[in-house]
Amino acid sequence: MAEIIDGNAVASEIRDDLADAIETLADAGERPTLATVLMGEDPASETYVNMKQRDCEEVGIEGVHVDVDGDAPAADLFDTIEDLNADPEVNGYIVQAPVPDHVDYREVIGRIDPLKDVDGFHPENVGRLVAGDARFRPCTPHGVQKLLEAAGVDTEGADVTIVGRSDIVGKPLANLLIQKADDGNATVTVCHSRTEDLAAKTRAADVVIAAVGVPELIDGSMLSEGTVVIDVGVNRVDADTEKGYELVGDVAFESAKEQASAITPVPGGVGPMTRAMLLYNTVKAASLQTSVDVDLP
Structure with a gap:
């Protein structure tokens, strides 16, 4: 009989192991912050975003959420991305997929600051991964x-x-x-x-x-x-x-x-595990941006 690999248990261990890194950042006055962006009202996406925000709260990461009207022009979403890129309090963020049909998701990814791209999808981060020098692993x-x-x-x-x-x-x-x-x-x-x-x-x-x-x-x-x-x-x-x-x-x-x-x-x-590694990437982003060294699991 096969061993059942318990993702919930492994993810819980990773979240627990991140606690020391989060505390190190907090002691230096740098609380890691993750923003989630949702354009539209897709029920599954809303559920995913809520889960990610709850994960942040549980481990001591500051969570921020931004809703964008699903009928708004793509420029509204791009403006939100620019605001998050410029916000020094936000260490990382994700734009929850899917986006509405009138928005080019590849352009969305390309506009995210690579240093805040905690999904690891920006072309610069993909290139670094392929080259063997990954900043953020997806x-x-x-x-x-x-x-x-x-x-x-x-x-x-x-x-x-x-x-x-x-x-x-x-x-x-x-x-x-x-x-x-x-x-x-x-x-x-x-x-x-x-x-x-x-x-x-x-x-x-x-x-x-x-x-x-x-x-x-x-x-x-x-x-x-x-x-x-x-x-x-x-x-x-x-x-x-x-x-x-x-x-x-x-x-x-x-x-x-x-x-x-x-x-x-x-x-x-x-x-x-996907959600746990998003927290991992957020902590890593905070460390890179603040030059506060942390031990990651």
Whole structure:
């Protein structure tokens, strides 16, 4: 039976470990501050933003939230970004995706001050990551690395198959795992919608990371015995429940756990780690901007 990798527990440890760094900054008169920006009234985005603000409150990070009318011109959002760039009290901020259709999200990312880009999506930060000198590791990929570390998985020399090539997870995670570093040195295969014989690629892997957004795409028949499985996907599917739906991953959990040596659940796996690593990046941003040295977990 597979070990269940508890993302909630690992995320809680990271938040606890950040306490000393936050206290060091506070003692120097520098309370880390994270701002969240939401344009529009997407219910899921509102939930995510509220969770991130609650996380800040729990660990002692100052939280600021800015709402922008979803029908307003893109210029209103860009003005908000400029205000946050110029605000010395804000160490980092995120613009919650998705943004309305009339706003170019790539332009949004490009306007964020790279030193405050705690999502790690700005082209400058992406370039630094690829070059092996990351300022901010994107939150979900970094969270995956922390989960592998917590599960005792040594990536050096391991064959890792990532299913999904998004700018948010697949691409940056592949780059992180191939870096010459203690949590890298893997041999990485990136699969996507045009990959032929996906099952052959996943069966050949020591570690399979699913981040493609297709409910239960990968089942136990696509895994070799002893594979470590990290499921990044969160998909809402119809179900006979009070809410009328349930959340499932990109991996068919019950089937996969019969083959895997370790596996993350959905929910309770990668999701909590993404939020924890956002706090991590915010503390790191505050340290970089104030020149107050801190020890990060």
